[in-house]
Amino acid sequence: MINLSRVDLNLLVVLEAIVAEGGVSRAAERLNLTQPAVSHALARLRELFDDPLFVRAGRNLAPTALTKGLVEPLRQSLQALGALIEKGEGFDPARARTVFTVSMRDPMEVLILPKLMKRLAREAPGIDLRTVQMRRRSVENGLADGTLDAAFDVALPLSERIHRQRISADRFVVAARKGHPRVRPGFTLATYLAEKHVMVTSRRRGPGAEDIELGQHGQRRHVSLRCRNYLAAIQVVAGSDLVLTMTARYASLLGAASGVRVLAMPLRMPTLDLFLYWHDRVHNDPANRWLRLQLVEALGKTARP
Secondary structure, three states: OOOHHHOOOHHHHHHHHHHHHOOHHHHHHHHOOOHHHHHHHHHHHHHHHOOOOEEEEOOEEEEOHHHHHHHHHHHHHHHHHHHHHHHHHOOOOOOOOEEEEEEOOHHHHHHHHHHHHHHHHHHOOOEEEEEEOOOHHHHHHHHHHOOOOEEEEOOOOOOOOEEEEEEEEEOEEEEEEOOOOOOOOOOOHHHHHHOEEEEEOOOOOOOOHHHHHHHHOOOOOEEEEEEOOHHHHHHHHHOOOOEEEEEHHHHHHHHHHHOEEEEEOOOOOOOEEEEEEEEHHHOOOHHHHHHHHHHHHHHOOOOOO
């Protein structure tokens, strides 16, 4: 039995950071420590647990079986301890020193991060932000084990332990290059279907929202390019006769910078609803409540309370 009074609990914070970041250098950056300090802490942890804890796997450190078994209860304990301290002291963003991790996809980063980082620099200089793109089937686990503090995504079938807030509803539009010979204001569905399309998706196969809606009307389009990034897609559209279907808010932002024209979708479609997700265990946590407020406000006027 280890005597906790003789254990430096900061070592456990270092252990969790190395697991999360996959290496000593990145963990040191996250914790605002020097690399030698983190390496020294890791040596002490190895002595404490009598286990190597990590093994080299390319550029990263892979956790041993012991570490894999430790990390989830460790994260839960650290989060519980942090919440206990915050309840006693309150959460002051101006004095806080912490890192928040939020899952969001590329379009959300463009829409949210510029405004959000300006606010953090002004009001919470000790708070750092990490954005990741979590697979949708892993979002609930990420929120549950503390890997994620919050997540932005479309409607997902998550359990009742995951809270959600609908924050925006965006309509679909069509982006085409200025001077496109056929796609002009007032163009018809027949013209839309006759063109070749770019589709942005992280999946190797399967339909998009617009394909599902077209299928309900017995229609099908020709997807000439399937890619993963809207910035790349809009550049392709700007230099070709391909067209791209996307949400209005993101299209107006990217289209203005690339010289692409944004036109009304010639098919009536449901809006694309965006949700903010968080776990029940942090629902009343002052720090997480503050984070959620900043995320919603950074999205701007289309956010729903």
